[in-house]
Amino acid sequence: RKEVEQDPGPFNVPEGATVAFNCTYSNSASQSFFWYRQDCRKEPKLLMSVYSSGNEDGRFTAQLNRASQYISLLIRDSKLSDSATYLCVVNRGGADGLTFGKGTHLIIQP
């Protein structure tokens, strides 16, 4: 089983729609969880951290289910500028460094 698994997509979504991504991770010792965004040929940029209680930042909502080792990201009222690859990232539980998923490619269509 891969350490962090995501559906690679692409997800083609009309502007204004709501889209959800999921991710599963295998290391039960992981303690911190993130969603990063990566634009083509650029470095990843932190979108938001993910907490057990769930957290929201504007149009973005992240949820964590530790029991199922499952993380989700919801984007509401999607914009053209949301087109990117979304990376699910977990820390390595007691060791430094991050483990990245391959990413989910999102395309917002006008």
Added chain:
Amino acid sequence: GAVVSQHPSWVICKSGTSVKIECRSLDFQATTMFWYRQFPKQSLMLMATSNEGSKATYEQGVEKDKFLINHASLTLSTLTVTSAHPEDSSFYICSAKRGASVLETQYFGPGTRLLVL
């Protein structure tokens, strides 16, 4: 916000040459810096973890004699790809974090694209 720079942003070199990449934290002191690489359509993979003043810790499968890491100060880490070969062509990205906790946010540099001919 925390800013991390990398230099050069891209490099093309001949097979057999060595390439040095610098990673700097511009507005904070980084206790730990990390080196990742990303092949096309693949995820970022951690290569090594670097703490100032001590030897880097390399991930399994990463040759320490080929990828030399020097973390000379709290704001600078360098990665030298020695005797580079075409299979080393990749996107190399560093990150840095302020504190010692594994929960600290990592801030990424803009990356260095290496093409070995």
